[in-house]
Amino acid sequence: xxxxxxxxxxxxxxxxxxxxxxxxxxxxxxxxxxxxxxxxxxxxxxxxxxxxxxxxxxxxxxxxxxxxxxxxxxxxxxxxxxxxxxxxxxxxxxxxxxxxxxxxxxxxxxxxxxxxxxxxxxxxxxxxxxxxxxxxxxxxxxxxxxxxxxxxxxxxxxxxxxxxxxxxxxxxxxxxxxxxxxxxxxxxxxxxxxxxxxxxxxxxxxxxxxxxxxxxxxxxxxxxxxxxxxxxxxxxxxxxxxxxxxxxxxxxxxxxxxxxxxxxxxxxxxxxxxxxxxxxxxxxxxxxxxxxxxxxxxxxxxxxxxxxxxxxxxxxxxxxxxxxxxxxxxxxxxxxxxxxxxxxxxxxxxxxxxxxxxxxxxxxxxxxxxxxxxxxxxxxxxxxxxxxxxxxxxxxxxxxxxxxxxxxxxxxxxxxxxxxxxxxxxxxxxxxxxxxxxxxxxxxxxxxxxxxxxxxxxxxxxxxxxxxxxxxxxxxxxxxxxxxxxxxxxxxxxxxxxxxxxxxxxxxxxxxxxxxxxxxxxxxxxxxxxxxxxxxxxxxxxxxxxxxxxxxxxxxxxxxxxxxxxxxxxxxxxxxxxxxxxxxxx
Amino acid sequence: xxxxxxxxxxxxxxxxxxxxxxxxxxxxxxxxxxxxxxxxxxxxxxxxxxxxxxxxxxxxxxxxxxxxxxxxxxxxxxxxxxxxxxxxxxxxxxxxxxxxxxxxxxxxxxxxxxxxxxxxxxxxxxxxxxxxxxxxxxxxxxxxxxxxxxxxxxxxxxxxxxxxxxxxxxxxxxxxxxxxxxxxxxxxxxxxxxxxxxxxxxxxxxxxxxxxxxxxxxxxxxxxxxxxxxxxxxxxxxxxxxxxxxxxxxxxxxxxxxxxxxxxxxxxxxxxxxxxxxxxxxxxxxxxxxxxxxxx
Numbered sequence: 001x002x003x004x005x006x007x008x009x010x011x012x013x014x015x016x017x018x019x020x021x022x023x024x025x026x027x028x029x030x031x032x033x034x035x036x037x038x039x040x041x042x043x044x045x046x047x048x049x050x051x052x053x054x055x056x057x058x059x060x061x062x063x064x065x066x067x068x069x070x071x072x073x074x075x076x077x078x079x080x081x082x083x084x085x086x087x088x089x090x091x092x093x094x095x096x097x098x099x100x101x102x103x104x105x106x107x108x109x110x111x112x113x114x115x116x117x118x119x120x121x122x123x124x125x126x127x128x129x130x131x132x133x134x135x136x137x138x139x140x141x142x143x144x145x146x147x148x149x150x151x152x153x154x155x156x157x158x159x160x161x162x163x164x165x166x167x168x169x170x171x172x173x174x175x176x177x178x179x180x181x182x183x184x185x186x187x188x189x190x191x192x193x194x195x196x197x198x199x200x201x202x203x204x205x206x207x208x209x210x211x212x213x214x215x216x217x218x219x220x221x222x223x224x225x226x227x228x229x230x231x232x233x234x235x236x237x238x239x240x241x242x243x244x245x246x247x248x249x250x251x252x253x254x255x256x257x258x259x260x261x262x263x264x265x266x267x268x269x270x271x272x273x274x275x276x277x278x279x280x281x282x283x284x285x286x287x288x289x290x291x292x293x294x295x296x297x298x299x300x301x302x303x304x305x306x307x308x309x310x311x312x313x314x315x316x317x318x319x320x321x322x323x324x325x326x327x328x329x330x331x332x333x334x335x336x337x338x339x340x341x342x343x344x345x346x347x348x349x350x351x352x353x354x355x356x357x358x359x360x361x362x363x364x365x366x367x368x369x370x371x372x373x374x375x376x377x378x379x380x381x382x383x384x385x386x387x388x389x390x391x392x393x394x395x396x397x398x399x400x401x402x403x404x405x406x407x408x409x410x411x412x413x414x415x416x417x418x419x420x421x422x423x424x425x426x427x428x429x430x431x432x433x434x435x436x437x438x439x440x441x442x443x444x445x446x447x448x449x450x451x452x453x454x455x456x457x458x459x460x461x462x463x464x465x466x467x468x469x470x471x472x473x474x475x476x477x478x479x480x481x482x483x484x485x486x487x488x489x490x491x492x493x494x495x496x497x498x499x500x501x502x503x504x505x506x507x508x509x510x511x512x513x514x515x516x517x518x519x520x521x522x523x524x525x526x527x528x529x530x531x532x533x534x535x536x537x538x539x540x541x542x543x544x545x546x547x548x549x550x551x552x553x554x555x556x557x558x559x560x561x562x563x564x565x566x567x568x569x570x571x572x573x574x575x576x577x578x579x580x581x582x583x584x585x586x
Numbered sequence: 587x588x589x590x591x592x593x594x595x596x597x598x599x600x601x602x603x604x605x606x607x608x609x610x611x612x613x614x615x616x617x618x619x620x621x622x623x624x625x626x627x628x629x630x631x632x633x634x635x636x637x638x639x640x641x642x643x644x645x646x647x648x649x650x651x652x653x654x655x656x657x658x659x660x661x662x663x664x665x666x667x668x669x670x671x672x673x674x675x676x677x678x679x680x681x682x683x684x685x686x687x688x689x690x691x692x693x694x695x696x697x698x699x700x701x702x703x704x705x706x707x708x709x710x711x712x713x714x715x716x717x718x719x720x721x722x723x724x725x726x727x728x729x730x731x732x733x734x735x736x737x738x739x740x741x742x743x744x745x746x747x748x749x750x751x752x753x754x755x756x757x758x759x760x761x762x763x764x765x766x767x768x769x770x771x772x773x774x775x776x777x778x779x780x781x782x783x784x785x786x787x788x789x790x791x792x793x794x795x796x797x798x799x800x801x802x803x804x805x806x807x808x809x810x811x812x813x814x815x816x817x818x819x820x821x822x823x824x825x826x827x828x829x830x831x832x833x834x835x836x837x838x839x840x841x842x843x844x845x846x847x848x849x850x851x852x853x854x855x856x857x858x859x860x861x862x863x864x865x866x867x868x869x870x871x872x873x874x875x876x877x878x879x880x881x882x
Binding site: 132133324 | 625629644734736737823825841846847848
């Protein structure tokens, strides 16, 4: 018994990813434990609020300047995920670094951390903070957390704050998301969270393939499903790595913590194969009669699953998909020939550029559907949101911190401010705020730059934070011919290989299909948020779906599994959710 | 002799333990009311609206909750039985070992996996049973096609139970080994003189000698009927084996911490606690009855 009780303690104190959900009873225990914690924290907060109200009154008299400095110091309590690999400059830490100083200097805002967790534990720790109402003053949250916090009435209405204090660039990003973005964050006409708009390329899944293997076997990149099967078979059977063993994987699949298809960028997912059947699992879409329905239960999805079932049976898909601990490892070990993923996949391939000879990964918007179009599902325009605690007296302070990040990030990179950790590693309330078309713009300018059509001096960098660095890096890294992005045409001996090459490959190879593709059909979901019924039923419905899809693809269970799944899905709350979505989408 | 001054010292030494127990196990029990509420953290435990038994009704309306309970019980009972019998056999074999010098090294060796966390061990096991892992290589030598062990729903429970027993049997054998040393060697010598072989002595001296220990351990493990081991299953399972491998704890984890359904997760957790509490109480009285073991 003692042992069990001890584990509970570890559980409540550490919130370790694995131990966190351990015993059901301890879940209740740890929630409530935080409940008691909250009361002391509330006391602390109200004390802090009391001291800062005086300051607050004087600052309300100031005019609404997005970069205005407070007369009296204002404290903001935040939380942050901290990657253990982040290296700080000498004498610096998360609580004490160039950014914190800069925020103090510019705004007279003192940044304090309620808690710091490793990135993998962050979501759970935040979930517990939500459940115990011991929230920081401001925090970046995901969609599920955002919906819950709105429902629990924990958030401040940011409409006025955003209009008065949002910088022009921040507002421009917001507008670039259009109506889809508004629908996400405006609840009853009130802006409840400020979305971190992400480049649309983030959700664009494409085919990554070993060009050197194709060349070796005398094949060309497969354009449709039939060719894809043929190439995958050749990759499995014709020993492309030349080690005399039949140990290569044709097409990689998701790992055990991965998903077969999700409404976002999905490295190692199988989304493009669904797309080639015009099937969009997990998407809310309209059927031929104009009625709202769910992508995963469509007949097209059934066909796609049948294709995947056959491919798995024939050994074209990774035998150990969904069981493997990590699908990237075989890629780095030169065992994988094809996988699907978005543009940023180039970043995950950092280690392969150091190999000799370096594998040549190229990206294509294939396989195409029967009509020659590449159907691709597009992600939510934002997956991360800045929210402010409704009890916090200075919501504009949080917005100002974001304003500063957007204005000065590029300058900080140049001047080397807190170079070790970087803004991604240690800036409070960090998230990638970007233009929706940032990567297409970067691709366009870099291509022209390589052709000699533009120079560094006649590019406007004001809305492109990283482009200048990219242009300088590509000058040093790119070898002749300048318009061919095969891995051999980069200078792989350069010292920039680990720092800048991954990003350049991600843009020049990874974003090329989206930037140059002519027959790309972008499919958007009718809604990316969470409805009332979804909050209670989505977990079981997702389990139903993932189990059914996995079984249909990987085991011998008959196609009737799909029909059973559709029936159960509708009966267990799916139909009700479709009604809710139909109301929102109208 | 009874000494009041000494008593105070004992209480003082126990104090940290008691404070810890009250803070982390007694106080949080008030959180149980979340199971009967539509819990809203914005309002807090005291002001959240009451939902009566709604969470429990919803729990039973979820299609797979019966399967989840069944999986939990089957895996937990399998582990209980295995963790009782395998260490027993191992302890007896070790005790009978002729080369006494080997007992210690062997014991230390089988003890090792007990100290590894499931996070690490799960990856090792997934590799060993992987499609290109040593087990499948061995099967191929005998002309058997490779098997995707962790992709087969009907193999998941035996694998989970088996690996759990493998991890713990060295540790669990310690109590048996202690009990075995408690048997008077004179009995063995007398029986040997009377012509009893090894097997007869095992049957008539060793087993009766440690029977009360076996019964006690069996009864005390009853409380674990709903504990199938979150760490292990969470690190080994995948959607293919949900039908046989999804247990209460993993279900609650997904509902509570991934989907933020606090009340529902608490309700399921409470039900599990109530069942466990009843079983522990029953096992306590049974232990008293059969072996005279008492705490209070």
